Amino acid sequence: MAAPVEKKVTVGTIGAYLGSVGLLAILTTIQGDAGLIDPLPDPTEPFVLALIPTAITFVSGWAAKHTPRA
Template identity: 45%
Template sequence: MAKHTIERKVRWATAAAYLASSGLLGVLAAVQDNTRILEPLPDSISPLLLAIVPGLVTFAAGWKARHTPRPDLDRQE
């Protein structure tokens, strides 16, 4: 049985999700408590904006990371 490695894209997206859920959410909570920063936004939009930021960070990390080379999939049998 071949040993499968975890692709870089998955590792980077996982790390970004962890960092976004721990550190970034703390920053976003502080921003949410500071009403002057979110004042220009409608009340219905600000929670959506704060909730979507960690997902966008995760998506961007997965998008930017390169694929792990898989020479075993390049063979034509």
């Protein structure tokens, strides 16, 4: 019998999805005005932007409780 998926994994996955969707919405909004990311050097922009959904995933997974094991 397969083990149940832990709540931490489910919450982290949902957090990653919502963080990515939110990031895409923000990027679509600022597409014409890149003032928010102008201070960053061009090669670092994708890495800094990738930290947003990563941080959301980490925090949501950290905050979720473990699935109890019998």
